[in-house]
Amino acid sequence: MNVTSGDFAFIPLGGTGEIGLNLNVYRYDGALLAIDCGIGFGGAEHPEVEVMVPDPAWLAERRDRLAGLVITHAHEDHIGAVAALWRQLRCPVYGSPFVVAVLRRKLAEAGLLNEVKLHTIPLGGRFQVESFDLQFIRVTHSVPEAQSLVIRTRYGTVLHTGDWKLDPDPLIGEPADEAAFAKLGEEGVLAMICDSTNVMVEGHSGSEGEVRRSLTALLRQLKGRIAVTCFATNLARVESIAVAAQAAGRRVALFGRSLRNAEAAARECGYLTEAPEFVPEEEAAFVPDNELVIICTGSQGEPRSAMAKIAADTHPSIALGEGDTIIFSSRMIPGNERAILKMQDDLSRRGARIMTADDHMVHVSGHPARDELKRLYSLVKPKYAVPVHGEWRHLTEHAALARSLGATPVLVEDGDVLSLAPGKPDIVESVPVGKLAIDGDRLLPMEGGLLAARKRMLFNGVVIASLAVDQGGKVLGQPQLSAPGLFENGDNEPAQIAVDLGRAVGDLPVIVRREDDMLREAVRGILRKSVGKKLRKRPSVEVHLLRV
Numbered sequence: 001m002n003v004t005s006g007d008f009a010f011i012p013l014g015g016t017g018e019i020g021l022n023l024n025v026y027r028y029d030g031a032l033l034a035i036d037c038g039i040g041f042g043g044a045e046h047p048e049v050e051v052m053v054p055d056p057a058w059l060a061e062r063r064d065r066l067a068g069l070v071i072t073h074a075h076e077d078h079i080g081a082v083a084a085l086w087r088q089l090r091c092p093v094y095g096s097p098f099v100v101a102v103l104r105r106k107l108a109e110a111g112l113l114n115e116v117k118l119h120t121i122p123l124g125g126r127f128q129v130e131s132f133d134l135q136f137i138r139v140t141h142s143v144p145e146a147q148s149l150v151i152r153t154r155y156g157t158v159l160h161t162g163d164w165k166l167d168p169d170p171l172i173g174e175p176a177d178e179a180a181f182a183k184l185g186e187e188g189v190l191a192m193i194c195d196s197t198n199v200m201v202e203g204h205s206g207s208e209g210e211v212r213r214s215l216t217a218l219l220r221q222l223k224g225r226i227a228v229t230c231f232a233t234n235l236a237r238v239e240s241i242a243v244a245a246q247a248a249g250r251r252v253a254l255f256g257r258s259l260r261n262a263e264a265a266a267r268e269c270g271y272l273t274e275a276p277e278f279v280p281e282e283e284a285a286f287v288p289d290n291e292l293v294i295i296c297t298g299s300q301g302e303p304r305s306a307m308a309k310i311a312a313d314t315h316p317s318i319a320l321g322e323g324d325t326i327i328f329s330s331r332m333i334p335g336n337e338r339a340i341l342k343m344q345d346d347l348s349r350r351g352a353r354i355m356t357a358d359d360h361m362v363h364v365s366g367h368p369a370r371d372e373l374k375r376l377y378s379l380v381k382p383k384y385a386v387p388v389h390g391e392w393r394h395l396t397e398h399a400a401l402a403r404s405l406g407a408t409p410v411l412v413e414d415g416d417v418l419s420l421a422p423g424k425p426d427i428v429e430s431v432p433v434g435k436l437a438i439d440g441d442r443l444l445p446m447e448g449g450l451l452a453a454r455k456r457m458l459f460n461g462v463v464i465a466s467l468a469v470d471q472g473g474k475v476l477g478q479p480q481l482s483a484p485g486l487f488e489n490g491d492n493e494p495a496q497i498a499v500d501l502g503r504a505v506g507d508l509p510v511i512v513r514r515e516d517d518m519l520r521e522a523v524r525g526i527l528r529k530s531v532g533k534k535l536r537k538r539p540s541v542e543v544h545l546l547r548v
């Protein structure tokens, strides 16, 4: 069977078998539809990289068949790579009003606003993207306007849940549209492609309403300055902090660019109506300590965030320390633990008190725990279950749960082409996938030579030597050597190595000294040996050879 001519297939290119970097593709009789396009963090596994995006090469090669990109919600792991990858995809983009408001700001920053065709779809709207018959269903999550996507085809219906939970009191927006899920279940669902993040968590994920009540009680008891960090797009949380602050007789300032961007997008969409007017950042320092709450970016330890600057005591407009309280109203995204704990440590050393979700009710997850998963399966009653949005231990646990709830699980990972119909679901081929690092304005392959070299330099350092020789290979003047990151400034060791190098080159056979490549290689060998002996390291060695 020629699988591309007539079938309905799910092709995860990012986010299945890993955390973050969500990029999903559906293929319907040859036409392609992408869902979400997000970033991931380098974390401890890739210290040479801060932000990564999924490699879209396979999709980009087929972009003449790509009907569009639908965004389920405005989280970075679903929306953050659109600007970086759009030039390769060049397709229209669809999302809710808040998704479009957030995306518009990101595209404007990237100079792409006038190039991208953005389509705003009303909440719960049904719409057509070429041959794809689509419908959003409202869910709750830790960002407003999160939605699941229904894809109806002549082979059957798929529910792509996106990130969701069943919050009875989401504070912003309505609870999830369970009636729409029930109706879909009656209609018949071939497969549900579903969030696996919290499948290990028993019970219910809790509610934003509980967090608001708890923060309100907590802030009333505290003295000194209070800083709270949370995800910028968690508007219910931002509003809860603001409402709790007001109830405690405090004014609120927003610190950090992503919070200000989220606030602008929120006001544009009619959210944050309960929050009082925010104090401008520059004026926060003039508010008395007991009358101030700062809401900060940096809950994930991001190095340039407001909280990172406060922790390092380099923030231009505020300092926190003895007598102040810092609340982490967030969870740690896997991979960011070290950066976050280091930040918390720096803040405690300054004398500030740290509160987290481990010791206070200051956060609930945006993803479904087991009771919520059970509820959704009972409403939708999918024939097949495809766990996504998680690492393998989440996917396998989710598969076991789905089986116990009457669905047949199918496990896939990034790069698998899962043909859902006709016939039984089956992985029919695999396509190339990978990650790219965002490096300034460039996208670099993670497996490529550049980043591998940078990682080597990060751990082993780099030695750069320059030397001039005449046609016969006689060293002219004194070779120069620098080794940033290996020797202190002012250390005379590099100069000594350079002197030894000049002598060692003089001892090389004439045939080696006459030929540029051979001489360069020999110099490299000499330096590796001499530096290796002194430092017990194998640095990268660069040689600049000038033949005069």
Ligand SMILES: [Zn+2]
Binding pocket: 022, 075, 077, 078, 163, 389
């Ligand atoms: Zn997500």
Ligand SMILES: [Zn+2]
Binding pocket: 073, 075, 078, 141, 163, 366
């Ligand atoms: Zn999300």
